[in-house]
Amino acid sequence: MDFPKTRFIIRLKEDITNSQEVIEQFLYRLARVAGVYKEEITELNIRKGCTIVEGYMNRAAIERLYEFYEYLKVNEADTDELKELQSIIRQFEIEALVDIPASNEVANFEPLHKNKKVFVLVHGWGGDKESTFGNLPEYLNEQLNIDIESYPYPSGWLKESPSVTFIARNLDNWIRNNCQNCEIGVLGHSLGGLVTRYFAVIQKHRRISLPIKQITLAASPTNGAHLASLATKIPSFSSSQIEELRPNSGFLVDLNERWSLWCQDNIPNSCLLATMYSLNDKVVSYTSAIGGDNEAIPIYKEDHISIVKPKTKESEVVLTIVRYAKEAGLQNKKNSH
Secondary structure (H helix, E strand, O other): OOOOEEEEEEEEOOOOOOOHHHHHHHHHHHHHHHOOOHHHOEEEEEEOOOOEEEEEEEHHHHHHHHHHHHHHOOOOOOOHHHHHHHHHHHHHOEEEEEEEOOOHHHHOOOOOEEOOEEEEEEOOOOOOOOOOOOOHHHHHHHHHOOEEEEEOOOOOOOOOOOOHHHHHHHHHHHHHHHEEOOEEEEEEEOHHHHHHHHHHHOOOOOOOOOOEEEEEEEOOOOOOOHHHHHHOOOHHHOOHHHHHHOOOOHHHHHHHHHHHHHHHHHOOOOOEEEEEEOOOOOOOOHHHHHOOOOOOEEOOOOOOOHHHOOOOOOOHHHHHHHHHHHHOOOOOOOOOO
């Protein structure tokens, strides 16, 4: 689905039009904070003098930039996202950022899901939405009678592998564009669990935070994976995702601190958490998968892959996810006719 784009205007104090390299750097950094790829900024027009940058960007992405820009006018930057935007504002001397949402394209856009309950699956490193979960989407749909979606993102050795922070922002955009006034459940497998947790903590400072009702973490390396430490020693395997997966990486330390605070504020009052792990997991140790969850759930006879790829709808994995989803209200009654 093509999401609606919103026109934006940014005014810079200095003229950057004489350097294409500076323009590219500005757009790249702005896109990263927004959670979009630079190529997704379209119909770009840059005018000389006090530089005026105008173009079109994903609606949810420009809303994030605008909200953060307004927040920083009267508040200190206290998250990585805000600090990065503040750095951009100072380096390029941004004097104004204007969001112009009232276009026909935006006004007439109908999201895929509206006023519904939606459960989103987020695959792990090297996975994809088709192969990672097998029949799990069908099993969950049958038991819960709600919409099941799989969020796609690039990962793996040979693919473009953006950072977890970027993926989480992009996931936030994706859900805001796909789901309007929806109650959300999220299952994150392996690296997808890190994406899911970061997605949750970046709801802070948003004008409207998404109603996340339930989160399931499956074989997710809360404290990193030792295989990632080995991979970082191989130059040809260089990847921001691999670096972030390394035990005690700066990313993980920061995420775990922010996640702990988020859980204190949200678990279990507004969101239910299920942490699943397997003793047969050869990729993520059970201690890393458990993290700080004293109520983590062991899933027997499964490994790192099969823990989210059940063979039957009666499997322990399916029953566990369904139980927590139902407790969170992520279920619709089936039509008896």
